[in-house]
Amino acid sequence: MTEFLDPSPSHTDMVQLLNPEGERVSHPDFEFSPDRPEDEAVRGFYRDMVLTRRLDVEATALQRHGELGLWAQLLGQEAAQIGAARALAPQDFVFPTYREHGVAWCRDVDPMQLLGLFRGTDQGGWDPDEHNFGLYTIVIGAQTLHATGYAMGVQMDGLVGTGDPTRDTAVVAHFGDGASSQGDVNEAMVFAASYNAPVVFFCQNNQWAISEPVEQMVKVPLYKRAQGFGFPGIRVDGNDVLATYEVMKSALKRAREGGGPTMIEAYTYRMGAHTTTDDPTRYRLSDEVQAWKLKDPIARVEAYLRRGGGASTSFFAKVEAEAEELGERLRAGIHALPEPDPVRLFDNVYTELPDELREQRDGYAAYLASFDLEGASR
Numbered sequence: 001m002t003e004f005l006d007p008s009p010s011h012t013d014m015v016q017l018l019n020p021e022g023e024r025v026s027h028p029d030f031e032f033s034p035d036r037p038e039d040e041a042v043r044g045f046y047r048d049m050v051l052t053r054r055l056d057v058e059a060t061a062l063q064r065h066g067e068l069g070l071w072a073q074l075l076g077q078e079a080a081q082i083g084a085a086r087a088l089a090p091q092d093f094v095f096p097t098y099r100e101h102g103v104a105w106c107r108d109v110d111p112m113q114l115l116g117l118f119r120g121t122d123q124g125g126w127d128p129d130e131h132n133f134g135l136y137t138i139v140i141g142a143q144t145l146h147a148t149g150y151a152m153g154v155q156m157d158g159l160v161g162t163g164d165p166t167r168d169t170a171v172v173a174h175f176g177d178g179a180s181s182q183g184d185v186n187e188a189m190v191f192a193a194s195y196n197a198p199v200v201f202f203c204q205n206n207q208w209a210i211s212e213p214v215e216q217m218v219k220v221p222l223y224k225r226a227q228g229f230g231f232p233g234i235r236v237d238g239n240d241v242l243a244t245y246e247v248m249k250s251a252l253k254r255a256r257e258g259g260g261p262t263m264i265e266a267y268t269y270r271m272g273a274h275t276t277t278d279d280p281t282r283y284r285l286s287d288e289v290q291a292w293k294l295k296d297p298i299a300r301v302e303a304y305l306r307r308g309g310g311a312s313t314s315f316f317a318k319v320e321a322e323a324e325e326l327g328e329r330l331r332a333g334i335h336a337l338p339e340p341d342p343v344r345l346f347d348n349v350y351t352e353l354p355d356e357l358r359e360q361r362d363g364y365a366a367y368l369a370s371f372d373l374e375g376a377s378r
């Protein structure tokens with residue numbers, strides 16, 4: 001197999017700035033240069049990742065207790081998401097898939113609102129305009145078209161390449177390795193390239209599309225597909241938050257300045273199940289999981305901070321206490337979520353409900369009310 005056809009990462013074609021042992025490594029094109037003192041920035045990444053993981057672990061447990069209908073775990077993908085999200089400018093707009101809990105965290109979406117969605121008490125409780133973070137999309141890859149369309153709109157509004165970094169805007173589309181096979185994603189890339197739209201395609205290659213391994217779907221490294229569409233593609237170690245942050249920062253800058261789209265492949269691994277309804281032990285070897293555990297994105301940052309003295313023991317204790325607090329808040333908050341009104345299912349589909357759906361809604365409401373009547377007459 002030639003290098004071009006080999007979809008596994010080689011040392012040379014993947015940007016890494018912090019290796020799995022927690023040692024800083026250099027790269028010819030990227031250097032870690034945060035907008036704050038270095039140790040402070042890394043401590044911030046660490047805190048984000050630990051709290052996001054706690055949210056994920058609690059939500060998984062709540063689903064097991066029957067409190068959520070479903071949960072899509074992000075375990076193992078914390079660095080890819082936090083690195084990508086912390087590189088955003090406030091005015092940038094993000095179109096997520098259904099697993100971007102770390103990005104939601106960085107965009108100040110209340111984690112309870114994520115739980116509300118997976119409990120079914122609402123259909124996505126946050127206001128996308130308030131957070132510059134769209135609602136979760138379950139239809140694989142659909143949001144890449146929304147992102148490209150939005151990016152073209154941003155461009156038409158004159159918010160690209162003005163030279164004012166507080167105005168220039170980039171748009172991000174998150175998607176997975178499996179989604180890259182969808183027509184929508186390919187169409188989004190054709191349009192983005194044709195219109196030089198300020199969009200960053202951020203693909204988390206977590207190796208599996210439910211039970212389908214990436215080698216089954218992808219015959220060239222994912223990031224190299226971008227070349228065929230006419231824009232740059234780059235592969236980053238998605239378990240390295242420093243590298244993900246820097247690679248994303250440069251792609252966003254390029255988009256905001258009018259350079260057009262970039263595709264980033266964050267090479268990572270889904271440590272958990274696809275969702276709580278999936279059993280990965282039926283198709284995945286435990287050796288593979290063990291090998292990726294050694295590349296844990298949080299452990300390497302902790303090792304780096306401890307070894308280099310970038311954080312004190314009390315810092316780690318404080319983050320742990322915050323995580324405990326968050327866990328308690330989520331466990332208590334789940335019972336405070338309102339009972340959903342089943343008829344609300346018909347809201348938010350059309351601005352004005354078509355007659356046929358109105359009839360369906362009224363019929364359903366009458367059906368539900370009939371149970372109350374029966375109860376009252378007994």
Ligand SMILES: Cc1ncc(C[n+]2csc(CCOP(=O)(O)OP(=O)(O)O)c2C)c(N)n1
Nearest residue numbers: 099138139140176177178179206208209210
């Ligand atoms: C259009 C469409 N087809 C099929 C599905 C069913 N489905 C849900 S998740 C998934 C796999 C997605 O894999 P990937 O894009 O790699 O994302 P990951 O869940 O691994 O993060 C599929 C096929 C769907 N939701 N939408």
